């Protein structure tokens with residue numbers, strides 16, 4: 001399995017959607033510390049604002065000065081706006097495209113235009129075809145669109161997302177199998193920090209690499225859930241030290257605080273420390 005190069009270079013604990021037709025939010029997003037942003041031309045923008053939003057996004061990209069990668073969510077391939085959106089993103093220096101409602105690998109190859117792609121999995125067909133979508137070389141990540149998916153599946157809201165669990169895990173499996181990043185869905189209630197934190201923990205436990213967010217207040221909690229605490233960094237160092245001692249003594253397995261450790265636990269600890277070093281003090285903010 002080859003890991004996509006962008007999966008190695010930076011953490012994506014929080015990825016902030018910013019509506020392309022909200023100049024104030026576009027301005028503010030530059031000053032926030034989301035790990036990446038998605039400037040949205042699709043569902044956050046009403047049809048009559050599409051052209052103006054594309055102009056705003058072009059200006060925001062060309063102005064530069066963004067602290068992290070800036071992706072553009074273009075309108076779907078069947079729409080009247082898709083081609084112009086993609087061309088604008090390519091010419092204006094976007095880091096990549098977010099393609100909505102991807103249902104098969106062909107859709108990605110038709111629209112990709114050489115930029116890395118985050119493919120949104122938000123339809124039943126998208127979930128079923130997630131492995132083939134994740135296998136496309138241009139695809140760097142899979143994003144869950146839980147609102148569209150819930151509607152398409154006719155599920156009811158559930159505090160632990162039980163009706164969506166199979167799909168969430170299918171996205172993680174497909175992305176991880178192909179060395180791509182799985183990013184969890186948005187949490188709609190921006191005034192419910194407890195619910196948001198719980199959903200972040202659930203996503204982290206399922207194997208997601210980060211959370212897509214819709215409001216500045218959700219960035220810090222996403223970093224807390226998907227980052228590394230000082231205690232976790234300390235434990236990772238201790239695991240590596242115990243593993244080093246065990247190997248030096250010629251052992252193939254060892255115990256750490258009473259529990260079995262093998263090579264994969266040392267690899268995991270090294271990964272935790274790598275994330276700690278990249279995010280450092282920014283983890284909880």
Ligand SMILES: CC(C)(COP(=O)(O)OP(=O)(O)OC[C@H]1O[C@@H](n2cnc3c(N)ncnc32)[C@H](O)[C@@H]1OP(=O)(O)O)[C@@H](O)C(=O)NCCC(=O)NCCSC(=O)C[C@H](O)C(=O)O
Nearest residue numbers: 017018019024025028029043044145146147148186214215
């Ligand atoms: C959800 C919101 C509509 C809430 O808006 P509002 O109540 O007006 O927010 P606040 O007054 O609390 O905002 C405070 C300040 O923060 C700025 N702000 C708010 N949101 C953002 C943002 N996303 N990026 C940057 N800055 C933001 C405000 O401008 C205020 O600034 P200041 O003037 O300095 O006080 C709103 O948060 C919002 O529109 N969020 C984004 C919605 C969005 O992008 N939706 C599309 C993506 S999600 C999706 O499509 C789902 C997916 O496809 C699926 O199927 O699940």
Ligand SMILES: [Mg+2]
Nearest residue numbers: 043122145148
């Ligand atoms: Mg959607």
